[in-house]
Amino acid sequence: MNRRGAVALLLALGAACAVLPGCGQPAAPAAASELRRGNGSEPDSLDPQLARTESALTILRDTYEGLVSLAPDGNPAPGAAESWSMSDDGRRYTFRLRPAARWSNGDPVVAADFVFAWRRLVDPATASQYALMLEPVVNAVAIANGRAAPAALGVTAPDDATLIVELEQPAAWFPALLSHPSTFPVHRPTLAARGTDFSRAGVAVTNGAYVPAAWQIGAYIVARRNPLYRDAARVAIATVRYVHVADPLAELARFRAGELDVTWTTPPGQLARLQQEWPGQLYVTPQLGVHYYGLALDQPPFAGAPALRRALALAVDREWLVAQVLGDGEQPAFGWVPPGVADYAPQAFDWVDWPRARQLAEARELYAAAGYDAEHPLALELRYGRNPVQERVALAVTAMWQEALGVRTALRAEDFRVLRQAIDVRQVPLFRGSWLGDYNDAYSFLQVLRGGFGINLPRYASPEYDAALAAANAAPAGERPELLAAAERRLLADVPLIPLYFTTAKHLVAARVQGWYGNVMNVTYSRDLALR
Known part of the structure; x- marks a missing residue:
């Protein structure tokens, strides 16, 4: 990206952020027995077999x-x-x-x-x-x-x-x-008696440390300590309030006002300032997660268009993206499986070590081969969740596509549930997505793109890829990592999605919270915490 483009983009990003909320409501008093956890977007379900969003999975754990x-x-x-x-x-x-x-x-x-x-x-x-x-x-x-x-x-x-x-x-x-x-x-x-209502807050019977007690749509879910939990004597906090705040800036304002004890994340580009403002209260840990743009392979313009998909992947300057747009310890993603996965060496696109000029030249050749040029540019609509981080990334990446290839992209931010429903009914050719490892193994990432898998959002279908995964899982333990790596290389060659960056988990934790820990799974159970 040239200097003029970079400056224009940063000005656009600044304008986008200027309209976002930056201050919270008056602080609510902190209850000695209630933990207030920022929990991102509204959960989609509290049914263990149906929940999909990370906000729901956090509560279920x-x-x-x-x-x-x-x-x-x-x-x-x-x-x-x-x-x-x-x-x-x-x-x-x-x-x-x-x-x-x-x-x-x-x-x-x-x-x-x-x-x-x-x-x-x-x-x-x-x-x-x-x-x-x-x-x-x-x-x-x-x-x-x-x-x-x-x-x-x-x-x-x-x-x-x-x-x-x-x-x-x-x-x-x-x-x-x-x-x-x-x-x-x-x-x-309970399921037999209440049907689909069995998991509703106030109805659910659970076996964990807490029981969902109330759900205020658009605001919070409250869970109360389960006195019959098998290790109830060690559960110190009586109530957990999971507060739905999708906007990191609004969440930061609420933390600063004393309304939250733990944040879901932090706003982009503020890590250094937050470390100074709250020394010892900012937790930053590597996380097994990847952010990407999904390409619907059963819809135009990406169906049967590997050259176009590769061109768009090549045109993204990931190093600039993580340094100038995000700047909070994220790593550029040139592959699908993140670093830190146990017993696995992550793979990368075959062009990862090319000079940037060669990458862009290849992208332009492929773009032209796909039938597009300055007089007939590709027109896209990128849909993503309503979130300032996603907004900044969308502005940056689409500016890169415009500058390198001449692609014209309309941006559409919307509620996560609306977006996911549209993806499910095949109405979205280009969308923002993310994947967090369900368990610490490369297969947790590679499995997602198997043919017929329910959360294979690009609808990637490759018999070769599926066969490589099957061979890996049938192989002796010593041979399995290389066979999984072969599957990832097949995936990257087909470009069913465009990896952007690998994530870090970032949480602000109030001084009154004791016992917070970080790990690559980004899981800290409320049952392990206490309040001063």
């Missing part, structure tokens, strides 16, 4: 508990299961549930609760976007694709305290997968 939890360092730890063992061939896991585990109404948590929830997850009638989360389990894929009944899932409960899981092939990462909320149990009697 506090209110339910799966077989496996996460330790403060982000590694798997016992949850509802006190222990587990693996067979010699790696195809069978046996989980032993904690005798003290109870639902919030006093019912015991039993192995059959997990059998029911997992069958519900893979059942096509549930229509869960995470149906293939249990892909390693015997018959999970066949059930999700309608070729077998849910009862055929390879999970059994020989008694109340024992759950046996049969896998299609060894999967050393399987316990880590079970920390994801989609695998959490649900209370069968």
Whole structure:
């Protein structure tokens, strides 16, 4: 990007930010027994098998508990299961549930609760976007694709305290997968009695440290301590209020006014100032997450247009983006799997080491080969969530496309739910997306783009890619990383999306909060915190 373009872009970014809220309402008094967590956008659901947004998953991790939890360092730890063992061939896991585990109404948590929830997850009638989360389990894929009944899932409960899981092939990462909320149990009697209302705040019966008590749409969700939680004696905070603030500037204003104890994130470009303003209260940690622009491969102009997709990917100056637009420790993303994933060397586009001039020359050649030029420029509409960070990135990237190629892009910011619904019904060729690892393994990222996977938003369908993933998961542990890397290289060659940057987790934490920790999964359970 030349100097004139950079200056114009920064002026545009400054103008966009100038209209955003920068001050909060009068401070609400801080209750000694209530933790007030900024929680981003409105959650989409509190049903463990249906929730998709990170804001929903954060609440579910506090209110339910799966077989496996996460330790403060982000590694798997016992949850509802006190222990587990693996067979010699790696195809069978046996989980032993904690005798003290109870639902919030006093019912015991039993192995059959997990059998029911997992069958519900893979059942096509549930229509869960995470149906293939249990892909390693015997018959999970066949059930999700309608070729077998849910009862055929390879999970059994020989008694109340024992759950046996049969896998299609060894999967050393399987316990880590079970920390994801989609695998959490649900209370069968409440679901039977209340139907889809079973997960509603004030109705839900949960097995976690907290129980959802109230949901004020557009404002907050309140959860209260569950006195029957299996480790209730260690839960110090009585109430958690999850405050919905999608705008980081508005959230910062509320934190500064004393209305929040923890922020969901921080505004872009303010890290150094915030470190000075709140020394010791700003937590910045690497996170297994990637931000990208999705290209709908079943819609024009991207269907059957690999040259155009590659041209747009080449035209993005990621180094400039993270340094000048974001500036908060993010890393440029030249691949899909982020650094920091266990036992994996992330891959990159084959042009990553080219000089910038060569990248731009290649982008222009491909753009012309795709049938576009100055007289017939590509016209796009980029849709993204209503958020100042996404706004800044959109202005920057579309300016790069305009300058390098002559692409004309209309910007459309909208509510996340509206955007996601439009993507689901195939009305959005170009959209902003992000993916945070569900567990610490490269497959958590690569699986998302498998053909038929419910959250494969670009609708990428490559038999070669799917076969490479299948081969990786069937291979001995020592061979698996390279086979996964081969799959990622196939993905990057096809360019079903444009990776932009790898994220960091940034939270401001009030001095009265004790016990906050950071990890690559960006998970800090409210049950582990205390208030001064």
